[in-house]
Amino acid sequence: MDIALYYAPITCALAPYITLTEAGAKFEVRPLNFRKGQHMSPEYLKVNPKHKVPLLVVDGKTLSESIAIQTWIARTFPHAKLLPSDPWHELQAMSLMSWCSGGIHPFLARINSPVKVCDVPGTEESVKKLATANLVELFKIADDLLTGREFFFDHFTAPDAHFFWCQRRARQFEIDLSGFRNCDGHFKRMLERPSVQKVLAFEKSVQDEFAKAA
Ligand SMILES: N[C@@H](CCC(=O)N[C@@H](CS)C(=O)NCC(=O)O)C(=O)O
Numbered sequence: 001m002d003i004a005l006y007y008a009p010i011t012c013a014l015a016p017y018i019t020l021t022e023a024g025a026k027f028e029v030r031p032l033n034f035r036k037g038q039h040m041s042p043e044y045l046k047v048n049p050k051h052k053v054p055l056l057v058v059d060g061k062t063l064s065e066s067i068a069i070q071t072w073i074a075r076t077f078p079h080a081k082l083l084p085s086d087p088w089h090e091l092q093a094m095s096l097m098s099w100c101s102g103g104i105h106p107f108l109a110r111i112n113s114p115v116k117v118c119d120v121p122g123t124e125e126s127v128k129k130l131a132t133a134n135l136v137e138l139f140k141i142a143d144d145l146l147t148g149r150e151f152f153f154d155h156f157t158a159p160d161a162h163f164f165w166c167q168r169r170a171r172q173f174e175i176d177l178s179g180f181r182n183c184d185g186h187f188k189r190m191l192e193r194p195s196v197q198k199v200l201a202f203e204k205s206v207q208d209e210f211a212k213a214a
């Protein structure tokens with residue numbers, strides 16, 4: 001089976017990189033340079049008209065959307081237990097990933113690019129402020145969910161990877177999460193995982209390559 005992951009540094013494509021690594025999958029990574037607009041190139045738009053990453057290619061067939069990708073990885077590599085085995089908990093895991101993707105991510109995207117949601121001159125800071133307030137509320141919910149737990153379930157699963165990315169992105173925007181000790185503990189535990197260290201080292205190497213090519 002040929003597996004390729006379209007990826008870009010900093011983006012949420014970090015999460016399936018983590019789970020593919022946790023699963024011991026052999027996969028090729030195809031980095032896109034967003035600064036050079038490679039995700040908008042005619043070649044990439046043919047592969048993914050949504051111009052987004054992550055995108056998984058399995059034996060030439062494409063799969064977009066993080067949750068579908070994570071579910072495919074979990075089903076294809078069941079030994080890695082990337083989703084809980086109990087059916088109800090499995091659905092709770094899907095619910096968590098939907099929340100990361102549809103609840104948390106859009107507010108992170110607004111901070112990254114406020115003009116995409118409001119182009120009225122002078123509103124950028126206001127968009128960011130509102131998004132930040134929403135994120136603080138969402139991280140409080142996550143903090144409560146993580147009370148007394150190392151991970152969202154009784155072991156590492158795909159939602160942990162997805163939430164790790166959300167938290168990392170929020171920290172890069174310097175959102176103050178210092179009051180959320182359970183989130184903080186989760187973040188630190190994730191940083192200790194070899195899969196996470198691998199993707200962060202990979203990210204650095206790609207960023208260095210892109211900087212050289214700039
Ligand atoms: N709903 C998608 C969101 C993916 C997404 O927004 N990816 C961003 C990077 S974090 C992207 O590729 N943005 C480029 C663009 O929108 O042109 C998912 O969960 O996979």
